[in-house]
C-alpha cells in the first residue's frame with residue numbers, strides 16, 4: 001500500500017498512466033517466493049498479470065506492454081524508459097526504507113521522486129514500525 005501511495009503521488013506529478021502505476025503497485029511482488037533474493041519474481045508477476053487481465057482488470061494493449069515492462073524489470077535497477085514505467089520503479093524504490101536502505105537520488109528515475117520532500121515523506125512511512 002505504501003508503494004501504491006508513492007505511485008499515485010508520482011503519477012500525478014509526472015503525468016504518468018495512473019492505471020498502470022496502480023496495477024504495478026498491487027502486483028509487483030505478488031509472485032515473490034521469498035523476501036530475500038528472488039530475481040525472477042518480476043517475470044512471474046508479469047505472467048500472472050497476463051492471466052488475470054480481462055477478469056480482474058482491463059487495460060489496452062499499450063497499457064499491458066507498459067505494465068509488463070515495469071513488472072519484468074523492476075528488480076534490475078534500470079532508470080531509463082517510458083515515464084509510466086519509471087514512475088512504477090520509483091514508487092517501489094521509494095519504499096526501500098522497509099529493508100533499511102535509503103533510496104539514492106541518482107538511482108531514482110524521475111525528478112519528482114528525487115524531490116527532498118518526497119524522499120523524506122516516503123522514508124518516514126517506509127520506516128514506520130507498528
Ligand SMILES: [Fe+2]
Pocket residue numbers: 028029041074075
Ligand atoms: Fe519486487
